[in-house]
Amino acid sequence: MLREFRLPDVGEGLTEAEIVRWHVTPGDSVKINQTIVEIETAKAVVELPCPYEGTVSALMADEGQTVDVGAPIISVRTGEGEGPADAGREALADDLVPGAGDGAEPKKEKRQPVLVGYGVKTSATRRRPRKPASSAPVSAPPVSVTPAPATRAAATPPAASSAPAVPGNGHPASAGARVLAKPPVRKLARDLGVDLTALTGTGPQGSITRADVEAAVAAPVPAASGTSAASGTAREEYIPVRGVRKATAQAMVASAFSAPHVTEWLQVDVTGTMEAVRRLRTLPEFAEVKVSPLLLVAKALITAVKRHPMANASWTGEEIVVKHYVNLGIAAATDRGLIVPNVKDADAMSLPDLARALGELTERARAGRCQPAELSGGTITITNVGVFGVDAGTPILNPGEVAILAVGQIRDMPWVVDGQLAVRKVTTLALSFDHRVVDGELGSHVLRDVGAMLEDPLRMLAWS
Incomplete structure (x- = not known):
């Protein structure tokens, strides 16, 4: 029996994901919970396991293609029979998005089995059933009308002809004609700035394929259109904003223009911290983990917010939610953009466990x-x-939080110690906070406490 696996909502309430890499090809044997594909959502790259055991029949989405939740991405031939276990797995694949089929009535929501690697939400995105095809002419959906820049150049239309411009007859579609292209192809064209009406389709019935769009982008561009005649290289590059980078941009804009940010600065002599790091690296408890100054900065911040709980809170508009636990976020720059994963219950960890988790x-x-x-x-x-x-910066709050600490580089600087000038290890701390929750006094106490513990790490023991 041939089974289709539809792209699930991986527990984030998202509506689409990009196929990053397939781990299988048609003809491969697969088992239940075997990783078959990596997808990139607006938050992270996620590995999806297979809900069936059988043989891969077809991959229904290409690498690099953006697929809507509920769209089929792979078909697997499972054999002739169907037992109770097969029926349960079919329910998972077919019912992750109720009503996602063509013209199908939404199915009654029920408890669904969960595969390793992601959860299932019964509130997954719903789609309206598609209307049956009509014989009446259908106008083309809107497409980008932005002139194609240097690296987005569309294919050059052929010379004018007396033949009508109908897809499939060797001519590009006219502006008033219907453009035949699947939704993923239309989205790709919008992302790359390609005008579909200027392309000649090579697919069935003259439809425009993904390859047609990609060929248009790769078409040579005259020097006058934005390339250097001397070097032949593009003077401008256009990168679609999607996935993690798009989600991060939206979150940062929302945070910057909703929460009133205040940033305070403090230069700190961290010579004691650097010495503590060196000593920790020699202890057997830390033999298999990385010990860096970030570990003690994390411990100092955790201790500070336990002393001042209002800095570890969130603003809902109607109330302030104070968290009596610390899920410590660490901002990380990746090839796909900025992400902020967090260590759950970091305040309950020992120092070696915190080092390992970080x-x-x-x-x-x-x-x-x-x-x-x-x-x-x-x-x-x-x-x-x-x-x-x-040395430092003015960090933007992670949405849902009321404080964020930026740590600058640690470098040698002249410093007064006991009335004498000395060369010390110094860093700059910058604490941004939401002034609706954290006022200047509280923010100053938190920042000063972190600085004091980094100047003298023994304070962490006294204040923990």
């Missing part, structure tokens, strides 16, 4: 392997801008 989280973030649960539920965040060789 190391594993950072490694997964850089590899794009963070799970959706790790990217939500944070209560306060650290951003280590010092790794980029800068």
Whole structure:
């Protein structure tokens, strides 16, 4: 029996995802819960397991293609018979998005089995049933009318002819004619700035395919249209904003223009912290984990917010929610954009456990392997801008949080110690906070406490 697996909502309430990489090809044998594909949502890269055991019949989406939740992405031939277990797995694949089929009535929601790697939400995105095809002419959906820039150049239309411009007759569609293209192809064209009406379709019945759009983008561009005649290279590059970068941009704009940000600064002598880091690295408890100054910064911030709980809260508009636990977010720059995974219940961890959790989280973030649960539920965040060789910055709050600490580079600076000038290890701390929840006095206490513990790490023991 041939089974289709539809793209699920991976527990985030999202509506689409991009196919990053297939782990299987048609003809491969697959087992239940075997990883078959990596997808990129607006938050992270997620591995999807297979709900069936059988043989891959077809891959129904290409790598790099953006697919709507509920759309079929793979078909698997499972054999002739169907037992109770098969029926349950079919319910998972077919009912993840009720009513997603063509013209199908929405199915009654029921408890669904859960595969390893992601959960299932019964409130998954619904779609209206498609209307049956009509013989009446259908106008083309709106497409981008932005002139194609240098690296988005559309295919050059052929010379004018007396033949009518109908898809499939070797001519591009006229502006008033219906453009035959699947929704994923239309979205790709919008992202790349390609005008579908200027293309000649090579698909069935003259439909425009993904390959047609990509060929249009790759078409040579005259030097006068934006390339350098001398070098033949494009002078401008256009990168579609999607996935993690798009979600981050929307979140940062929402945060910056909704929460009244205040930022305070403090220069700190961290010579004692650097010495403590060196000593910790020699202890057997830390032999298999990475010990860096970030570990003690994290411990200091956790201790500070336990002393001042209002800095570990969120604003709902109607009330302030104070969190008596610390899910510590660590901002991480990745190839796909900025993400902020968090260590759950970091305040309950020993120092070696915290070091191990931070190391594993950072490694997964850089590899794009963070799970959706790790990217939500944070209560306060650290951003280590010092790794980029800068002294400090004014960090923007992670949405849902009221404070974020930026740590600058640690460098040698002249410093007065006991009335004498000396060269010390110094860093700059910058604390941004939501002034609706954290006033200047409270923000100053938190920042000063963090600084004091980094100057003298023994304070962490006294204040913990």
